[in-house]
Amino acid sequence: MHWKILDLDRAQASVKDVKRAYAQRLKNCRPDQDPAGFRRLHDAYQNALIELEWRSQAVPFPGSVALPVATTDTWQPPTGGSSADCQAPSAATGAPEAPEATAAAISRLAVSAGAARMLDVLDRLDEALKNDLPEVAERVREAEVALFENPDEVGRWGHIMSQLISKHGSHPQLRLGPETLLFELEHESMWATFAVIDRLAKSENITGINGLAQLFLRHKQRISTRAGGAASTHLACAAATRARDKVGPLADIAYQNLASGERDVAMRHIDELTVQSDHEDPRGPQPRRVRHYQQLGAAGPSRGIPWRILLFCIFPMIKLLMLITEGDHSTLPAHYPIYRSTERLTPISSEEISRLLDQPAINEPPKNWEEYKKRHETARSKSFQTTQPSGNNPGPDPGARPELKEPHEPPPANK
Amino acid sequence: MSAPNPASCPTIGIDLGTTNSLVAVFENGQPRTLANEFGEELTPSVVAVAEDGQLLVGRAAKDRLIVAPGSGQACFKRDMGTSAEYRFGGKSWSPIVCSAIVLGEMKRIAELHFGAVPQRAVITVPAYFHDQQRQATIEAAQIAGLGVERIINEPTAAALAYGYSNPEREMRILVFDLGGGTFDVTLLEIFEGVVEVQASTGESRLGGEDYTDALCLWLENRHQWQPQPAARGAWRQRVEVAKRQLSASESASLYLNDGLIQVTREDFREATAAIHARLRPVVARCLRDAGLQAVALDDILLVGGASRMLVVRDFIQDELKRISSLKIDPDRVVALGAAVQAGLCASDSAVADIVLTDVCPHTLGIEMSKELAYGQSEPGYFAPIIDRNTTVPVSRSKLFHTLHPQQDHIEVRVFQGEARLTRDNQKIGEISITGGLRHQPGLHRPGEVDIRFSYDMNGILEVEVTALATGKKQSHVIEQRPGCLSQREIQAAIARLQPLKLHPRDLLPNRARLERAGRVYAELVGPAREHLNAVTDQFEAALESRDSLAIKQAAAVLDSFLRGFFEHEGEAPAEPPASP
Numbered sequence: 001m002h003w004k005i006l007d008l009d010r011a012q013a014s015v016k017d018v019k020r021a022y023a024q025r026l027k028n029c030r031p032d033q034d035p036a037g038f039r040r041l042h043d044a045y046q047n048a049l050i051e052l053e054w055r056s057q058a059v060p061f062p063g064s065v066a067l068p069v070a071t072t073d074t075w076q077p078p079t080g081g082s083s084a085d086c087q088a089p090s091a092a093t094g095a096p097e098a099p100e101a102t103a104a105a106i107s108r109l110a111v112s113a114g115a116a117r118m119l120d121v122l123d124r125l126d127e128a129l130k131n132d133l134p135e136v137a138e139r140v141r142e143a144e145v146a147l148f149e150n151p152d153e154v155g156r157w158g159h160i161m162s163q164l165i166s167k168h169g170s171h172p173q174l175r176l177g178p179e180t181l182l183f184e185l186e187h188e189s190m191w192a193t194f195a196v197i198d199r200l201a202k203s204e205n206i207t208g209i210n211g212l213a214q215l216f217l218r219h220k221q222r223i224s225t226r227a228g229g230a231a232s233t234h235l236a237c238a239a240a241t242r243a244r245d246k247v248g249p250l251a252d253i254a255y256q257n258l259a260s261g262e263r264d265v266a267m268r269h270i271d272e273l274t275v276q277s278d279h280e281d282p283r284g285p286q287p288r289r290v291r292h293y294q295q296l297g298a299a300g301p302s303r304g305i306p307w308r309i310l311l312f313c314i315f316p317m318i319k320l321l322m323l324i325t326e327g328d329h330s331t332l333p334a335h336y337p338i339y340r341s342t343e344r345l346t347p348i349s350s351e352e353i354s355r356l357l358d359q360p361a362i363n364e365p366p367k368n369w370e371e372y373k374k375r376h377e378t379a380r381s382k383s384f385q386t387t388q389p390s391g392n393n394p395g396p397d398p399g400a401r402p403e404l405k406e407p408h409e410p411p412p413a414n415k
Numbered sequence: 416m417s418a419p420n421p422a423s424c425p426t427i428g429i430d431l432g433t434t435n436s437l438v439a440v441f442e443n444g445q446p447r448t449l450a451n452e453f454g455e456e457l458t459p460s461v462v463a464v465a466e467d468g469q470l471l472v473g474r475a476a477k478d479r480l481i482v483a484p485g486s487g488q489a490c491f492k493r494d495m496g497t498s499a500e501y502r503f504g505g506k507s508w509s510p511i512v513c514s515a516i517v518l519g520e521m522k523r524i525a526e527l528h529f530g531a532v533p534q535r536a537v538i539t540v541p542a543y544f545h546d547q548q549r550q551a552t553i554e555a556a557q558i559a560g561l562g563v564e565r566i567i568n569e570p571t572a573a574a575l576a577y578g579y580s581n582p583e584r585e586m587r588i589l590v591f592d593l594g595g596g597t598f599d600v601t602l603l604e605i606f607e608g609v610v611e612v613q614a615s616t617g618e619s620r621l622g623g624e625d626y627t628d629a630l631c632l633w634l635e636n637r638h639q640w641q642p643q644p645a646a647r648g649a650w651r652q653r654v655e656v657a658k659r660q661l662s663a664s665e666s667a668s669l670y671l672n673d674g675l676i677q678v679t680r681e682d683f684r685e686a687t688a689a690i691h692a693r694l695r696p697v698v699a700r701c702l703r704d705a706g707l708q709a710v711a712l713d714d715i716l717l718v719g720g721a722s723r724m725l726v727v728r729d730f731i732q733d734e735l736k737r738i739s740s741l742k743i744d745p746d747r748v749v750a751l752g753a754a755v756q757a758g759l760c761a762s763d764s765a766v767a768d769i770v771l772t773d774v775c776p777h778t779l780g781i782e783m784s785k786e787l788a789y790g791q792s793e794p795g796y797f798a799p800i801i802d803r804n805t806t807v808p809v810s811r812s813k814l815f816h817t818l819h820p821q822q823d824h825i826e827v828r829v830f831q832g833e834a835r836l837t838r839d840n841q842k843i844g845e846i847s848i849t850g851g852l853r854h855q856p857g858l859h860r861p862g863e864v865d866i867r868f869s870y871d872m873n874g875i876l877e878v879e880v881t882a883l884a885t886g887k888k889q890s891h892v893i894e895q896r897p898g899c900l901s902q903r904e905i906q907a908a909i910a911r912l913q914p915l916k917l918h919p920r921d922l923l924p925n926r927a928r929l930e931r932a933g934r935v936y937a938e939l940v941g942p943a944r945e946h947l948n949a950v951t952d953q954f955e956a957a958l959e960s961r962d963s964l965a966i967k968q969a970a971a972v973l974d975s976f977l978r979g980f981f982e983h984e985g986e987a988p989a990e991p992p993a994s995p
Contacts, residue, residue: 019606019607019609020607022609023606023607023608023609023770024607026609026770026772027608027767027768027770030770031770031771031772031773031807031808031872032872035808035871035872038772038808039808039809039810042772042806221692221693221695221696222692224695224696224699224700225699226703248836251835252834252835252836252839255833255834255835256833256834256835259703259704260799260802267835271785
């Protein structure tokens, strides 16, 4: 469609051709004289550029997930293909020998002298932590200084530090200074900050979460990066069940700093956790600012209708429930303004529900099931490779982390 | 240039700046800026009232303000679109009226060149100006008697001027526009005669004036000294001069409380660190919105007088890892671009190959409620529909639901801004829909509405709401802009300005000369002051005599004295000149 508007051959067109064709046609439908024509042309131009971008990035998928590289014989890659990625961390928690391999593995990847020094410092920190030596605090300071001296290596530093934190997080002296976290976020990396947040959440350290939230709020300007937005989202999720008053301001930071796609997902995630924490709260739902329909954005003549009327609405509600639980979720509008929780409908008997569920689904699964499944799995493993934060997946082998940066590189042959 | 044609004047391009304003025209295939009778192209955006109640504008007003800070107003562009009021000269002035007076001066300069009154103008505004600020600018033009052909963004104008003179080059440039009071960053691509804006961000209260204020405050704190209210204008002017000197030399000296003090670049860096920290997020956001890394840029275009500061150049070098190689006058480029746009609007054949596409700088959306838990709904969330930095004209839609099955009425409140909650954004309009929304048996998709926003090149937003169950449509063009003047108020503002007619034209240069002499008088001491006093007295006497030859001679004497004091504004030596 868009190729036809630009009058180009889809198979052979280059970015330059697309731009030239767009420029030529633009002279005949200027945005101020022919808005509709311009809109059509501009959409075609954008779509063509996006398609070319996709095509240039399309590489044959290697078939299996890039597993951590084995550098010593102690680490056996789990068998079972892509399904192994979930088990990998738990399988490896019992392999504390991994860090020795780290130095060798990483120093081979190291590019600069500064980076090598930084890795050295981190290795010594790991050593100190493992043997519980008294100089841990000193080593941590050293590691921080190494980060400040190598701002280009912030990603690698963060990966290694996040693994140290997830492994030895309970060590009382393994504490990163606020300046370090801000520095990391400022330089578009978030791994260590994620690990710190995970650690605080895991140990139910509410003071810590509050303090970190205050730090983020005070230095809003400095962390106005994408990494800052991601970290704010993560912290808001952690705060949802522990420090409710911080969720809103943190969500504001996240909203400001994320791109529109991630932003919607992040906001929904935060909302869902807030709802969940409401249900889990033994005191019941927390009071909110406004409860009256009169003041809602979408207010209606339901003003004055007593709550009892709700009983009569239960049947349309069941229909809605059907739509939400049975319907194809992808057809739901992206901005579904209402997050309905199924809990409020529990008065329906379980027989009723099972009867409803037995009815044929509104959208049937695709006919060629095999292909659908394959595609689905590909998408899943891809997203694991590129977006899984290390906080959720304390990798078994710290040396493996930097490998994730080159997902297209086939893993070396395992023994 | 062709001989002035008394019958017509082309559409003019005006750069209405925070500190200075310029006017330019597009003629014979080239844009050029116009100068006033002093040969100056930059007119300070300052309005003041003289002691005898006459209205001063431009250079004369700026000099008057240094002597008597309370008698006029500068930097009123920052308050455009707000309900700010200034009091001077025994009257109350709004930013719109002040802007109108400066626009009137621009109109007069164009008239000087063409012998005809210009009717229409293209006016530039900072890219980050929101709807109300743009509307206020249009009203100022109406009060000044100018029809607005188009409002365009300053960085876009700068890029247009650059793209017009280099149409063959294909490049991606970042326009870094740090003016007197506003800061804009725009990323654009030029190819095949197309000037395509890809992202535009900014901050409307950050500029060179803030740097001066910060340096003033820092020096006052360091030396534990406060100027007298009457001397504040002169003090600020001295700091301003020192700030400019720091762009060229390592340190500058200035008078503080009759003693000479030194200020170095390091001091300046320290004094303005807080302001400086606000630049980085804006640049980062612009690159993020365009989906680009700094390395993908081909060049950087520096616009605005404040971009000359060395700290700003250092910042660009640190942040974007490159130095600007485009040699273009940062003060005039915006006005030249406005003139090119005027040529585009007039379908001038010289610009037939140039097409400009722009983006909307703000996110547009509606207010929604979220149902969080136990049937409690929380209103006040912002649902973006048109994301910022989408190419205009654009049309986008999203689906929404009613909160309650029996609900038959919704209110669509339209907001503009970047915050998650609507209370932090700006409301620009409202529509309410009744009927066809209630859930009823047999209805397909009950309670669902499709909300479509269409945004055109002039910044007019059309909102269309469709109830999906019935297919009923309702559309509304957002016009109501709170805080703006109605037609009658514009008439009233014009009427109010009538008694304040400008001083007769032939006298204005003399007036400016006297104001400048008064300002220099305040700076001088000893014999130099006596001498100036004598020269000024002579000039005033000549003015009284109405003898044109005597006036000319006395003016020449006074001018040569003043020229000795400073050649150009901003490069004035702080030391008093040797007495002749």
